[in-house]
Amino acid sequence: MSVLAPGTPAPxxxxxxxxxxxxxxxxxxxxxxxxxxxxxxxxSVCSDQLTLYEEVxxxxxxxxxxLYAISTDAVxxxxxxxxxxxxxxxxxxxxxxxxxxxRAFGVLHEHGHPQRALVIVDSGAIVRWSHQAQSTxxxxxxNLIFDGLxxx
Amino acid sequence: MSxxxxxxxxxxxxxxxxxxDPAWPLVILYADFTCPRCALAHERLRGAPxxxxxxxxxxxxKHPRAVPLACAVEAAGRQGRFWELHDALxxxxxxxxDPHLWxxxxxxxxxxxxxxxxxxxxxxxxxxxEQTRAGMRAGVAVTPTLIAxxxxxxxxxxxxxxARLTG
Numbered sequence: 001m002s003v004l005a006p007g008t009p010a011p012x013x014x015x016x017x018x019x020x021x022x023x024x025x026x027x028x029x030x031x032x033x034x035x036x037x038x039x040x041x042x043x044s045v046c047s048d049q050l051t052l053y054e055e056v057x058x059x060x061x062x063x064x065x066x067l068y069a070i071s072t073d074a075v076x077x078x079x080x081x082x083x084x085x086x087x088x089x090x091x092x093x094x095x096x097x098x099x100x101x102x103r104a105f106g107v108l109h110e111h112g113h114p115q116r117a118l119v120i121v122d123s124g125a126i127v128r129w130s131h132q133a134q135s136t137x138x139x140x141x142x143n144l145i146f147d148g149l150x151x152x
Numbered sequence: 153m154s155x156x157x158x159x160x161x162x163x164x165x166x167x168x169x170x171x172x173d174p175a176w177p178l179v180i181l182y183a184d185f186t187c188p189r190c191a192l193a194h195e196r197l198r199g200a201p202x203x204x205x206x207x208x209x210x211x212x213x214k215h216p217r218a219v220p221l222a223c224a225v226e227a228a229g230r231q232g233r234f235w236e237l238h239d240a241l242x243x244x245x246x247x248x249x250d251p252h253l254w255x256x257x258x259x260x261x262x263x264x265x266x267x268x269x270x271x272x273x274x275x276x277x278x279x280x281x282e283q284t285r286a287g288m289r290a291g292v293a294v295t296p297t298l299i300a301x302x303x304x305x306x307x308x309x310x311x312x313x314x315a316r317l318t319g
Contacts, residue, residue, distance in 0.1 A: 052294075
């Protein structure tokens with residue numbers, strides 16, 4: 001299994017927002033999305049990753065991109081994690097059925113959590129750039145996202 | 153807004169604070185004064201025969217004092233006391249509020265009024281922001297990160313890495 005390649009249409013999927021509302025492929029339409037798949041809430045690398053990306057949200061907005069953080073943690077765990085970080089990044093839960101969206105994007109780790117991966121999807125819900133870290137302990141720099149946005 | 157696409161780490165400039173014999177191997181250290189792992193890196197590097205260029209990687213979302221402390225050390229630098237405040241903050245990471253900064257400023261015999269003005273200035277804030285963003289463009293994602301000869305080493309350096317860097 002590997003992360004979806006550029007040019008691939010985003011699959012049909014359903015994630016859950018912090019308001020416990022469904023978030024589907026249709027919600028990707030009309031704007032550029034940066035999907036950040038991360039392994040576990042409350043772990044050190046994931047915390048560092050989301051705080052780093054929080055710092056560059058103004059620059060992402062300037063590029064017309066919205067960033068979403070996706071894990072297989074439950075909505076309530078994600079909410080607590082978001083609160084602890086003081087993060088404004090939208091969290092999307094792939095808890096039930098667990099990992100189904102991660103599997104559809106090719107980033108489900110054999111241990112049931114997401115790989116650490118980034119996927120940039122254009123306003124037509126086509127994957128334009130993707131990156132999977134070599135290991136879950138590797139934190140992809142924010143520069144990679146901005147390089148990837150050039151493909152949109 | 154900054155261009156945050158990948159770019160090499162900037163070469164040395166007047167904005168860099170350097171410590172160590174110019175003949176020693178150069179390492180660029182991206183660090184944050186609120187980061188315990190950076191304090192550990194500081195301890196491990198201080199006795200090594202390396203020329204260290206310190207650069208800020210201050211992420212406001214990571215710690216509310218990250219940017220204020222970076223600005224304070226830059227302000228001390230404008231009175232020739234960059235490394236003194238740098239060392240003092242890493243030595244006492246539990247005391248980083250403004251009254252502690254004023255105490256450090258007094259101990260270092262800084263002009264307190266000028267220190268206050270400089271650490272809150274737009275110029276100093278911009279310098280810290282630009283160094284942080286230049287680090288991001290170079291691929292720095294965590295603190296501390298050492299760059300030596302184009303090689304990145306995230307995390308506190310261990311004895312093996314320091315031995316390799318010192319040649």
